[in-house]
Amino acid sequence: MANIDDVAKLARVSTATVSAVVNGRDGKVMPRTRQRVLNAIEKLGYRPNLYARTLARGRSRLLGVIISDVMNPFFAEVAQVVQSEALACGYNVLIAATQFSVHRLNDAVEHMIGMRVDGMVVITTEMDEHTLAVVRRRKIPVVFEDVGTTDETTSNLRVDYAGGIYRAVLCLAELGHTHILFAENYPSITEKRRLFSIQARSDAFAAAVKKFSNLKSFTIARPGPPFQAGIEAAVTARSHFDFTGVVANCDPIAIGMLRGFRRSGKRVPQDISLIGFDNSAWCELTEPPLTSVDVSRSSIGTAAVEALVGMIENKTPGTDIRIETNLILRESVGRAPKESRVSSNAAVELRP
Amino acid sequence: MANIDDVAKLARVSTATVSAVVNGRDGKVMPRTRQRVLNAIEKLGYRPNLYARTLARGRSRLLGVIISDVMNPFFAEVAQVVQSEALACGYNVLIAATQFSVHRLNDAVEHMIGMRVDGMVVITTEMDEHTLAVVRRRKIPVVFEDVGTTDETTSNLRVDYAGGIYRAVLCLAELGHTHILFAENYPSITEKRRLFSIQARSDAFAAAVKKFSNLKSFTIARPGPPFQAGIEAAVTARSHFDFTGVVANCDPIAIGMLRGFRRSGKRVPQDISLIGFDNSAWCELTEPPLTSVDVSRSSIGTAAVEALVGMIENKTPGTDIRIETNLILRESVGRAPKESRVSSNAAVELRP
DNA sequence: CTGAAAGCGCTAACAC
């Protein structure tokens, strides 16, 4: 493949001139010369080698974004927004997915360091102290989501789970619901530990309910993938608890519950009001469309890039960045029905 | 940031030795020396500069994949599969999204050339002759989807739309449906041109129906985004055509129709059987779950990488690669109802 | 305005 020397030779100029033309530092190049260079480039199909360029420049203007899974629309959208935002700031973006493996997280980080990224944003469900330490030590500006510490080169996105869940509960309360169920899942029978962001929602629910004196609350947790867990939760919960409002800790659970309720003859929203979490694209497609708590992916993306660029270019120290949440009203919520159902507290897996 | 010289100095060896250690060319390095080098690396936090490495090696072992949109699960999954498949073959992968813009397609291609990718797979809805020519001229191995030509360095993925649609029609016919509707959308009132892959499905439907002597078929096309178009199509179609089976040209349309039918009091599958196209994740979540034609994303990914690696490493000439499609049965299809509805052929936008 | 030349950090012969 043709290189800068070939072009220089063909245009009968030096490589410096070619470089100037290629990088738009005109002004310093006579139009005639410039044209000769351009012709040579065209003729040879010359394209600068970006490795050589980056090496020579000593600066990558590259941002790394590490997410858990490209196929998850949440992560995909965040990556997307980071990318276009970064582009606007003159940075290119390198995307890596960990597939939820700590090992691949580590690989990704090492790769980004090798690529000399100027900064990175890590929005993953998994996290590794060691990996984190490596980044810290190098003082590479980095933005995490919901990770504890903050320092000179690390910022933190804090999603306002509490606010979102509170709004969901408030909404139900205002519609007259007094008995509210929180539905969640956990990985499997043997693995009950959950991600921080998932746990945070549980905690937020407990906290939200406390603020209302007249609310009775229940929690049901089922093992397995969220959609299945949701179906099961809907069926199980109805025979154990007395409730008319439900907050699910993610949309797939809510969608599963929608199916569970329908199959057991309960109508949403006439009999039961249902609220999901994440405001994913699915919410629009369900029947009825699902009310859900929105975590702005675009806020996450823009906030991350803003923080990153600040740390990179102005040495701004890392900060906590609050990410707002909002309740998006759709048709899955309605006034609480008049009559109440029989209550009974048998043994189901539930959380305090 | 520490470089190879720093490490060499600290370990009191030459850079060649450091390089040998870093690249696992042990055998040629005494364990003692090796250890010294490793210590130095650890102490300095040394990580090889990938740009310098690639430049020196003269080979990127990089594959580029260009898709239209990361947020679309179809593209995301293809990218995903290509990535892991490539990794298995010892290639890294660079992903770029065009957001359906020809301009960005071009940028992406230029960037990949700059990165000296060994080959690329381009699965986009948009396409540009000029861009294509640039790649051809450079003889960079490339895999396209549903693009006309094939040559020494370009292969083609051909999705078997005809087979998939045929199976859908066959399925309905076998269940006793004799009046079948094909539902599709087009960008907008002013822009009726559609993507090749979309048009191919229309054509496939027409062809499939011809194979059955007893089938009566209709087509309805509505402008706008598929989900909305689907809702509208369901409502409109029922007042104009007499049908019991529907094939939609993509899942969102089918999901929209599901809503449209429900709202107009028709039950799926009791009154109407409905089949989507793409077998997206949504199909599992609808009520009832949607029967759909599956285009194997993993086949696309693996086939693409296989073809690419063949062209790169063995100079295999480009070929056409057939991608199979399958009908995935779920609950949105059932036997045709006994009675038929009144028919009337008023003026709706339809396609031959 | 243009050219010569010194790196950027690493690899891979080729010596020793």
Add this chain to the structure above:
DNA sequence: GTGTTAGCGCTTTCAG
């Protein structure tokens, strides 16, 4: 086994 060194292709002073 280990060191020396000549590139890889581009950018960027610094002269002219």
